[in-house]
Amino acid sequence: MDQLPNLGREHEMLSVMGLNSIEELFSNIPEGVRRKKPLPLPAPQSEEEIWRDAQHLLGSNIDLDSRPSFLSAGLSRNFVPTMVGMLATRGEFLTSYTPYQAEVSQGMLQAMWEFQTMISELVNLPISNVSMYDASTSAAEALTCAIRVHNKKAIQKDTIYVSELVPPHRMSVIENYVQGSGINLQMLKHDENGHLDINAASIAHGSCAVYVEQPNSFGILDEGLMKLKEKIGENTALIVGVDAVSLGLVTPPGDWGADIVVGEGQPFGIGPTFGGPIYGIFACNEKYIRQMPGRIVGQTHDTNEKKAFTLTLSTREQHIRRHRATSNICSNETLIALMGAMHMSLLGPDGITVLAKRVAASTEATKKALTSIEGVELLYPNSSNFREFVIKIPGNTEKAVSFMDSEGVIAGFPLGLWWESHSSCILIGCDERTSPSDISSLVSVVKKWIKEVIN
Amino acid sequence: MSDIFSFNGARNAGWSQPEPILSDPEVLGTIPSSMLRASPPAWPRASEPELVRHYTWLSRRNFGIDTGFYPLGSCTMKHNPRVNERIVNLPGIDRMHPLQPEHQIQGILSIFYEMQEMLAICSGMDQVTLQPVAGAQGEFTAMRCIQEFHRERGEGHRNKVIVPDSAHGTNPASASMCGYEIIEIPSGEDGRIDLDALQSVVGDDTAAMMITNPSTLGVFEPDIASASEIVHSAGGQMYYDGANFNAIIGKTDPGLMGFDAVHYNLHKTFSQPHGGGGPGSGPIGVKKHLSKYLPSPLASRRKIIESDPEGVGDGYWYSWISPENTIGKVQQWHGNAGAVVRCWAFYRRYGRELERMSEHAVLNANYLRFKIMNPEKDVLSKIHAMPTDGAPTDFVMHEFTLSMIGMKDKVGVTGKDIAKRLLDYGVMAPTLYFPMIVPECLMIEPTETESKEVLDKFAADFLNVLSEDPELIKGAPYTTDVSRVDEVWAARNLILRHPGNNSDVN
Numbered sequence: 001m002d003q004l005p006n007l008g009r010e011h012e013m014l015s016v017m018g019l020n021s022i023e024e025l026f027s028n029i030p031e032g033v034r035r036k037k038p039l040p041l042p043a044p045q046s047e048e049e050i051w052r053d054a055q056h057l058l059g060s061n062i063d064l065d066s067r068p069s070f071l072s073a074g075l076s077r078n079f080v081p082t083m084v085g086m087l088a089t090r091g092e093f094l095t096s097y098t099p100y101q102a103e104v105s106q107g108m109l110q111a112m113w114e115f116q117t118m119i120s121e122l123v124n125l126p127i128s129n130v131s132m133y134d135a136s137t138s139a140a141e142a143l144t145c146a147i148r149v150h151n152k153k154a155i156q157k158d159t160i161y162v163s164e165l166v167p168p169h170r171m172s173v174i175e176n177y178v179q180g181s182g183i184n185l186q187m188l189k190h191d192e193n194g195h196l197d198i199n200a201a202s203i204a205h206g207s208c209a210v211y212v213e214q215p216n217s218f219g220i221l222d223e224g225l226m227k228l229k230e231k232i233g234e235n236t237a238l239i240v241g242v243d244a245v246s247l248g249l250v251t252p253p254g255d256w257g258a259d260i261v262v263g264e265g266q267p268f269g270i271g272p273t274f275g276g277p278i279y280g281i282f283a284c285n286e287k288y289i290r291q292m293p294g295r296i297v298g299q300t301h302d303t304n305e306k307k308a309f310t311l312t313l314s315t316r317e318q319h320i321r322r323h324r325a326t327s328n329i330c331s332n333e334t335l336i337a338l339m340g341a342m343h344m345s346l347l348g349p350d351g352i353t354v355l356a357k358r359v360a361a362s363t364e365a366t367k368k369a370l371t372s373i374e375g376v377e378l379l380y381p382n383s384s385n386f387r388e389f390v391i392k393i394p395g396n397t398e399k400a401v402s403f404m405d406s407e408g409v410i411a412g413f414p415l416g417l418w419w420e421s422h423s424s425c426i427l428i429g430c431d432e433r434t435s436p437s438d439i440s441s442l443v444s445v446v447k448k449w450i451k452e453v454i455n
Numbered sequence: 456m457s458d459i460f461s462f463n464g465a466r467n468a469g470w471s472q473p474e475p476i477l478s479d480p481e482v483l484g485t486i487p488s489s490m491l492r493a494s495p496p497a498w499p500r501a502s503e504p505e506l507v508r509h510y511t512w513l514s515r516r517n518f519g520i521d522t523g524f525y526p527l528g529s530c531t532m533k534h535n536p537r538v539n540e541r542i543v544n545l546p547g548i549d550r551m552h553p554l555q556p557e558h559q560i561q562g563i564l565s566i567f568y569e570m571q572e573m574l575a576i577c578s579g580m581d582q583v584t585l586q587p588v589a590g591a592q593g594e595f596t597a598m599r600c601i602q603e604f605h606r607e608r609g610e611g612h613r614n615k616v617i618v619p620d621s622a623h624g625t626n627p628a629s630a631s632m633c634g635y636e637i638i639e640i641p642s643g644e645d646g647r648i649d650l651d652a653l654q655s656v657v658g659d660d661t662a663a664m665m666i667t668n669p670s671t672l673g674v675f676e677p678d679i680a681s682a683s684e685i686v687h688s689a690g691g692q693m694y695y696d697g698a699n700f701n702a703i704i705g706k707t708d709p710g711l712m713g714f715d716a717v718h719y720n721l722h723k724t725f726s727q728p729h730g731g732g733g734p735g736s737g738p739i740g741v742k743k744h745l746s747k748y749l750p751s752p753l754a755s756r757r758k759i760i761e762s763d764p765e766g767v768g769d770g771y772w773y774s775w776i777s778p779e780n781t782i783g784k785v786q787q788w789h790g791n792a793g794a795v796v797r798c799w800a801f802y803r804r805y806g807r808e809l810e811r812m813s814e815h816a817v818l819n820a821n822y823l824r825f826k827i828m829n830p831e832k833d834v835l836s837k838i839h840a841m842p843t844d845g846a847p848t849d850f851v852m853h854e855f856t857l858s859m860i861g862m863k864d865k866v867g868v869t870g871k872d873i874a875k876r877l878l879d880y881g882v883m884a885p886t887l888y889f890p891m892i893v894p895e896c897l898m899i900e901p902t903e904t905e906s907k908e909v910l911d912k913f914a915a916d917f918l919n920v921l922s923e924d925p926e927l928i929k930g931a932p933y934t935t936d937v938s939r940v941d942e943v944w945a946a947r948n949l950i951l952r953h954p955g956n957n958s959d960v961n
Contacts, residue, residue: 058547091521107517172783180634275553275788277734323627335730361475
């Protein structure tokens, strides 16, 4: 209630209009649809009471930083530089909206243009938009974008191929986004090493698009993907979902023929935040520019020939093109992308390399430590991994993770919850903050569990 | 200008991090050599001191609600209470993973549950999901649920969605993404639904009608119940675009109007700072017959039993449940949880008095409209041409539209010119050229958080612009960081990234 500056001044304002009560302003609402009773909700609270309740409720959650944690599955338990939160919450950024009026929005426009540049550099493709909702909607809209571009010339009309290892929640988003247009969604198979069956992938030749992930949902870096573009041909879009941090070490998909690169931007800019708000990366080459979703900033000049920035290519968008728009996206995740830009610019070329090495080092160290335990096996012993890998352990893995949880360690994600076929597997996620002491805590609870099962 | 790519402060001393826990050869040995990146991305090489100044400089070249009045119609640019930002920095939200087991997330689940319940109560719906992350995604999600509803009843042939010509562009775009064909119906002369036009397009191919009420003209549709009846009797579903829900809370609700599904723009109706374009949050609510199709999972609760671990202390145990015939996921996780928490804090500030928020939004809009449309005689005598109401109605709801066609006809000044000139008065311009059915349209939404003085000043400034030299208005703005920007040049030349002037950028 303390957010209403005109509280108590209603009659002063009404009398200017020659009115007596606020109810008169609502007189166009017919009696038949009127709400008769007050809202059955609690009494208003002060800031102090709200803060107290928030502290109590959110304080009863157990956060990832409070104990060793190996839960990743697409999000990063990152460290966000202090500068990011402080600058992104400056009111001029925080409380602005879509920069329709470029003349008073140069700050956000320039920041987004710089963001586009950094994403373009990261994935090595010339064009980036200013963000999608998350990695999954980026992937889904990349597929529908590719269909619009390629369907005319496609031999396999309305057909797209997606790696069978795309995690189920992302697959579900993709299915929701493509089902309406009568798209034929096919799966690409993997071999016993967790690599894409690259020869079998030729089946996608002449379709509209192929979507694969590097690393895949088991954290496997698949060298074979670098030859995928030649298998599927020029007229089929190669869409690659990436772990953005990995590109500090790993060759960007733009180097090996990817047409569109998507991924989760969250590791740059914001904590895991219970899954949102986060932001999706979307970058592509020139072929897709007029069919891509989302907002784009371009450089231009003002009437005095002074350099300036503005939203551009708006004719693709829903507020102009309506049902023929390339996407329905309106509100996006610009503020989180701004936080990402701040984080990326602070890292710089050297910082991103070190960050990627830290994640790779944690992954390798954790993998080595766990495989030294008798009874623990790697599902794919011969794979290269970044951030994540899969172990098999004795006993029911859901119970195992729950047991280790009761011992104070968040020990990863029981993969049976995603795929029944993997019910003896746990997805272990590492990050730049994984310490040797975290790893020894994990090792000791895994040993304890195995002992428990064997007895 | 400040160019982030020209800084040199981190050439030698960048932002420091702990060392990797393995040596370089051990790390690099884990990745096949053909996959190693040849050179790092050519990102800026800037130090923290340089960057803090750069982003501060950028922020000063940006206009937010905190800078000044922001009457951007339809976008509901209200004040964002600062405690909300403090709350989302708590580790109990910032450092949480959506796949954590239920016993670790009781607090956040209880907030989700409270929000689902509150939104259902305010909108007259039976079940709410918080998963969609923006209004447009809420529309898409609801249309998917409606699509599955028809399919399961053997009515998958229903392939048309009706939208009024005054609808937000996202409505037709979202329905179209589901594969629906769009039927646009013209508004009546008073800007309201034309029931005859609606009756003439419904049929056994009607899947749904999408409509916002109050309409984009800021006018409540008195015939809404009849419209619902027409669509329902043809077997279609009624979808409520909640973009303007902030006008009616406590006064009426979409359930009473006969709607089957609704999305809420939490960031607008409640508050989540809009951050230059997002994030938003677009939960949807549905009536019982649609609830089994909602995205998964939903927050649920039961009375606590003895064997339960400690909960949040309210006597309930919270958990996730999956609707029976769920459409699955529209966002990867549980939606924009951070936005949900901010909006929870905002809602708690009003509680059962949420109605006051709507009252003040409507009071402010009507007051401002009155002040603009009823100038003093001496002011009126100087004005080239008065605006005309986008909709001829006694009262508007939370926003109103003005046609500047008079100014265009008389002195050649467009709505855009006026919008640009307003920037010189230290305010944000209203929404321009929407809805498209109003010529030279300016759409003005003051929100409930502006004082009478701000509204008085805006009305006076607005009327003053209408009396200025037309050539002056056409050349505006003059006091902004850049003068009028050449959008056509931008679209023709498409310079979408920095060319790079680091020595290591190609």
